[in-house]
Amino acid sequence: MAILKSLSRAKIFWPIVALAVLMCFNLFFTPNFFRVEIKEGHLYGNVIDIIKNASPIMLLAVGLTLVIATKGIDISVGSIVAISAGVVAMLIGGDLQGVPKYPIPYAMGAAVLVSVLAGMWNGMLVSRIGMQPIIATLILSVAGRGIAMVTTNAMIVWLYAKPFALLGQGYFLGLPFSIYIVAALVLLTALVTRRTALGLFIEAVGINPTAARFAGINAKNILFGVYAFSGLCAGISGLVVCSTVMSADGNNAGLGYELSAILAVVLGGTSLNGGKFYLLGSLVGALIVQTLTTTIYAFGVPPEIAKVVIAMVVLVVSLLQSFKFRAMVAGFFGKREFSV
Amino acid sequence: MKPKISLNSRNLPTLVTLGLFVLMFGVGSISFSGFLAPQNFLNLFIDNSYLLILGVGMTFVIISGGIDLSVGSMLAFSTMLSSSLLEKSHWNPMLVIPVVLLSGVALGLLMGYIIQIFELPPFIITLAGLYLARGLCYVISIDTIGITNQFWQDAAHAQVVLIGGAFISPSVVIALVVVMAGMFVSRSTKFGRTVYAIGGNEQSAILMGLPVARTKILIYVFSGFCSALAGIVFTFYTLSGYALNGANMEMDAIATVVIGGTLLTGGVGSVLGTVFGVMVYGTIQVLIVFQGTLNSWWTRIAIGFLVFLFCLMQRLFESRKGARGRKRVPPASAAAAS
Amino acid sequence: MSGMTPIVEMKKINKFFPGVKALSGVDFRLFEGEVHALMGQNGAGKSTLVKVMTGVYKQDAGEMLLEGRPMRPDTPLAAQKLGINTVYQEVNLCLNLSVAENIFIGKEPKKLGRIDWKLMNQRAAEVLKRLNISVDVTRILSSYSVAVQQMVAIARVLDTSAKVLILDEPTSSLDETEVAQLFKVIRKLRDEGMAILFITHFLDQTYQISDRITILKNGEFIGEYETGKLPKLELIAKMLGKELSEFAYTTNPDERKKAAAEAASDSGTVLSAKALGLQGSIAPFDLSLMEGDVLGLAGLLGSGRTEMARLLFGIDYADQGEIFVKGKRVAISSPKSAMMAGLGFCSEDRKNEGIFAELSIRENIILALQAKKGVFRYLAAKKQLEIADEMIRALGIKTPNSRNEARQLSGGNQQKVLLARWLTTEPIILILDEPTRGIDVGAKLEIMELILNLSRKGLGVIFISSEFEEVLRCSTRIAVLRDKVKIAELAGENMTESGIMRTIAGGK
Known part of the structure; x- marks a missing residue:
């Protein structure tokens, strides 16, 4: 009992329970949900697909976790995904023989660099000019899609350079390659935030910016850094998105991703009010969002209707975080004297 | 009595927007022949009538210090609902229009109620609304539904001819009615002024005895109504319902409101400013079309840049005011400073 | 009537x-x-x-x-x-x-x-x-x-x-x-x-x-x-x-205080301010603090005590005057630069300007030290634990575990956590704004005892309290403020409650 109690207090516990419940549901109601086959030495199956399809959102969620921990928000990540995809596609080029215009690593590097610059732009607006995060990132979210379309001359660029497909479609040791990218990014982020004082400072700034300043923390640099990092994550996510479909569509790449990623972070236990952040929780959150979507597909429901379900999840999660709502529920169950 | 227009800080942003519009239209007129035609000017309204309607609703939301991300999807839902009721259920248009408007009101009421009663951030709740409305579109149909209904056809093709042969569409008339109503409500009714008061200082508004809770819910109801109406107007324009209509349109609506001089932090702004904002938006589009070599996506970049400039301007404005609020300047110079 | x-x-x-x-x-x-x-x-x-x-x-x-x-x-x-x-x-x-x-x-x-x-x-x-x-x-x-x-x-x-x-x-x-x-x-x-x-x-x-x-x-x-x-x-x-x-009975400075005053007089000046001021916040003032000195700031609510502290710690940016630490002129433009110069500051508003409610006691304690060391020289978990436990013991913070959230502590213990945060940075000068407010009597006495101990070890302390008794009890010298102006400095025999009050009431 005591173990269960301390376990349930761990923040990661509830997201995992939610994921497990979803999985159990599938176990009984979705035939072959858990079947994993081996074809040509690779693993195939629903579960593998979920992880693979969730990768772009997971990558975004890593960056957003830190942004949200500072009590901020970044709604430009979807647009940055499109920019990154556009830049890498244009630099590799649509040569039908698959000969890249520029070496693939350079193209990828350039795309990520542009994304980091975009993130730094956001960071500058928030930390130096002092704009509210939602407003600052709104600007790039409006303009970013335009930048992406201008980069690709408003066309869908198809790629044929085989090596680039590894990122989003390839397999390594039987598992989708994108999983390794996610793992590497999370590991690196965890290392940088938890093996240095960065994580502590980010949380301190999110919990109490005034006290953080009084304790000698340079909150401006922290803020600048998290937005730049969010740009980096969006850039990498853009590479994976582009590689998965071997094309860059400035109009639709990453469309609405910011919302799924924010939901993933919140489901993972990081509060929109800032403070303690949970990188692994965010990953689990992304998996929940993806599993939910896949489950709905498995029932033959048109994929788009999945959005209604996601809307409901957002609603329930926000209600659960609402103090007023909790007080009302408490009141309903007879603890009226505590209700506000 | 209209408040007299004076050059004070309150309507400075609106004047800046108007100036910007005149400048851009002037540049266009000098650079491209045929740009200065009256019809070209009126086309700004014809092509953006739905955005004008969305903008009016969004102006109220933003002045109150909130945000409504659901408007694009709500518009799409409205196009789907009207086309499906007309074409699949063969309802009478006179019944379809009120039902569609009512659906917008209902969704707005739901969001406003949750935001107000549970004290949740509008950003999150209208985000859920965005998903919900978009999903409901697909519940109706995944495919495009063309509209062949005679009333709709008439509305789409009718022209209201003005002096000199130039014309506007019935949609523009509807949009202008909404704009006038918006201007009247924002300036001359207690509801309108309460919206400003809430955006200025919600706590004060409560202490001054204003009906804050009711007003905040009504703001989202109004925005929902505008989205539904914009959807109907949109179907007059496209003669079809499609679930992907209005993707990202919430951003366009917010952008035009901001360019129109409304503060994203709330409390300051005007419906008239939003009209100018939409005109600037439309002019950028037309300029790019006339220019010919740039692709239409430069519009978004230009819009983003303008939003940036306006936010920056607002920010500088705020910090100047903040510095004054924090520390006193002798009263005489404080009055003279602005 | x-x-x-x-x-x-x-x-x-x-x-x-x-x-x-x-x-x-x-x-x-x-x-x-x-x-x-x-x-x-x-x-x-x-x-x-x-x-x-x-x-x-x-x-x-x-x-x-x-x-x-x-x-x-x-x-x-x-x-x-x-x-x-x-x-x-x-x-x-x-x-x-x-x-x-x-x-x-x-x-x-x-x-x-x-x-x-x-x-x-x-x-x-x-x-x-x-x-x-x-x-x-x-x-x-x-x-x-x-x-x-x-x-x-x-x-x-x-x-x-x-x-x-x-x-x-x-x-x-x-x-x-x-x-x-x-x-x-x-x-x-x-x-x-x-x-x-x-x-x-x-x-x-x-x-x-x-x-x-x-x-x-x-x-x-x-x-x-x-x-x-x-x-x-x-x-x-x-x-x-x-x-x-x-007021007729003057509270004589006790032996210890006399000794401290003597010790202070022949040790070096650790902090001095010359004509430091900010328009609209506090009138320009001079101030000097010796090693082992406890300078009390006395005045009624709103007299400018906190404003003085904020200026010294770089929270507000002085528009005139200079600050010297150990005789060297320092440019203090932010709390961080004040900290680097050897200052520490416990705000009167614990909840909004001090404690991080959701962080652990340990994290709350090491935060300033970590900020001083920089992001990359991260204190190892073991070292953090050592520092926190030592502070918890030394200051008598009542908690079963340094991993507990700081919000669970009582006001007095939160105050001690703040004190601990600054002590770990080994400051030369510590500014304490109302450290005894809103905590029970026992904790008040403990905090004051701590202040005296620290000054004995050579720390220069600026102590702010609304309770004149407390100021008198701890301080070796007292600066009196009224209506945002430093109006006098009291030492030796003048240091009595009636002395302070007469100074404040003295009017213009």
Whole structure:
């Protein structure tokens, strides 16, 4: 009992329970949900697909976790995904023989660099000019899609350079390659935030910016850094998105991703009010969002209707975080004297 | 009595927007022949009538210090609902229009109620609304539904001819009615002024005895109504319902409101400013079309840049005011400073 | 006065908050045509009393009468309807609306269903004229000074059937001419028969404007006096809960303090400020602090003690003067630069400016040290634990585990965590703003003991407290502040409660 109690207090516990419940549901109601086959030495199956399809959102969620921990928000990540995809596609080029215009690593590097610059732009607006995060990132979210379309001359660029497909479609040791990218990014982020004082400072700034300043923390640099990092994550996510479909569509790449990623972070236990952040929780959150979507597909429901379900999840999660709502529920169950 | 227009800080942003519009239209007129035609000017309204309607609703939301991300999807839902009721259920248009408007009101009421009663951030709740409305579109149909209904056809093709042969569409008339109503409500009714008061200082508004809770819910109801109406107007324009209509349109609506001089932090702004904002938006589009070599996506970049400039301007404005609020300047110079 | 029925009479009012008795048996009477000052130190119960009167809180016991009839307002709005109006220090108006609108919003004059702006502006100008103010009522409120904003707030109230006007610290951000202007308005309203309750911490203003004074201390009623018959010194004594006769006995500096003073005198200066000041915050002051010195800052609430501390620690940026640490001039532009120069600062506002409620005690303790070391030289978990445990032991922080969240601690223990945070940075100078506020007596004594121990080890301490006893007990020297000016420095034999009070009451 005591173990269960301390376990349930761990923040990661509830997201995992939610994921497990979803999985159990599938176990009984979705035939072959858990079947994993081996074809040509690779693993195939629903579960593998979920992880693979969730990768772009997971990558975004890593960056957003830190942004949200500072009590901020970044709604430009979807647009940055499109920019990154556009830049890498244009630099590799649509040569039908698959000969890249520029070496693939350079193209990828350039795309990520542009994304980091975009993130730094956001960071500058928030930390130096002092704009509210939602407003600052709104600007790039409006303009970013335009930048992406201008980069690709408003066309869908198809790629044929085989090596680039590894990122989003390839397999390594039987598992989708994108999983390794996610793992590497999370590991690196965890290392940088938890093996240095960065994580502590980010949380301190999110919990109490005034006290953080009084304790000698340079909150401006922290803020600048998290937005730049969010740009980096969006850039990498853009590479994976582009590689998965071997094309860059400035109009639709990453469309609405910011919302799924924010939901993933919140489901993972990081509060929109800032403070303690949970990188692994965010990953689990992304998996929940993806599993939910896949489950709905498995029932033959048109994929788009999945959005209604996601809307409901957002609603329930926000209600659960609402103090007023909790007080009302408490009141309903007879603890009226505590209700506000 | 209209408040007299004076050059004070309150309507400075609106004047800046108007100036910007005149400048851009002037540049266009000098650079491209045929740009200065009256019809070209009126086309700004014809092509953006739905955005004008969305903008009016969004102006109220933003002045109150909130945000409504659901408007694009709500518009799409409205196009789907009207086309499906007309074409699949063969309802009478006179019944379809009120039902569609009512659906917008209902969704707005739901969001406003949750935001107000549970004290949740509008950003999150209208985000859920965005998903919900978009999903409901697909519940109706995944495919495009063309509209062949005679009333709709008439509305789409009718022209209201003005002096000199130039014309506007019935949609523009509807949009202008909404704009006038918006201007009247924002300036001359207690509801309108309460919206400003809430955006200025919600706590004060409560202490001054204003009906804050009711007003905040009504703001989202109004925005929902505008989205539904914009959807109907949109179907007059496209003669079809499609679930992907209005993707990202919430951003366009917010952008035009901001360019129109409304503060994203709330409390300051005007419906008239939003009209100018939409005109600037439309002019950028037309300029790019006339220019010919740039692709239409430069519009978004230009819009983003303008939003940036306006936010920056607002920010500088705020910090100047903040510095004054924090520390006193002798009263005489404080009055003279602005 | 006694023959008249008071407009508002409060009898034996009790108000409890969890664990605190905010008001116990307080009586209060407010008459027509008077300016009544409500005086008391922090925690005296002034604001609680006003909040009960205006319907923000409900009293737990006692009775309120309005013109002789019982009243029980449930909300501030209900109180307003009864004619009781409050103008707060932070003006509760909408800065984005016009002056006229701020006066009339919610009750705008209408014509044919629409707001009649012309009539509204005209009426607003009339109301303001009654207060001898002529401003352009169509301009937005934020374009006017705080003083004008206050007048507008008053004007809004006047338009209703106001009987009682409560002014809560109205002068704290006004300059002298603005105060004079406000007082003119207050007198005019008084002469028209309005009952005005005036809350301030400025003694001089109390004597300038008020007819009668009610004093509270620790939630208890001390007395009701006619202003003219209550000497300033006696007022201060009563606010502090002392009989005047007590001041006759000087509290002799004890042996230790003498020794410390001697030790301090022949050791080096660790901190000095020359003509340091910030316009509108605190007048330029000189200050010097020796090694092992405890400099007490004494003054009433709002006298500029905190402002002084904020300037020294770089929270506010001084617009004039210089700071020297160990004789070397340092540029202190932020808390971080102050910290690097060897300063530490515990804010009086623990909750908003000190503690990170959701972080663990350990993290709260090591945060400043970590900020000093920089992001990359991260203290290993084991080292963090060592430091935290040592501090928890040394300062006697009562917690089962340093991993617990800081919010679970009591006020006194949170204060110790803050102290620990700065001690781990091994500062040369430590500034403590009200470290003993809101904590129980035992913890107070412990904190003071800690301060003395630290100074014995050579730390220079600046100690701020509203309790003169505490300042006297800890300090080797005392700087006295009044109305944002440092007016004197006391040492040796002058260091007595009566000495401080006489200095403060000394007037101009």
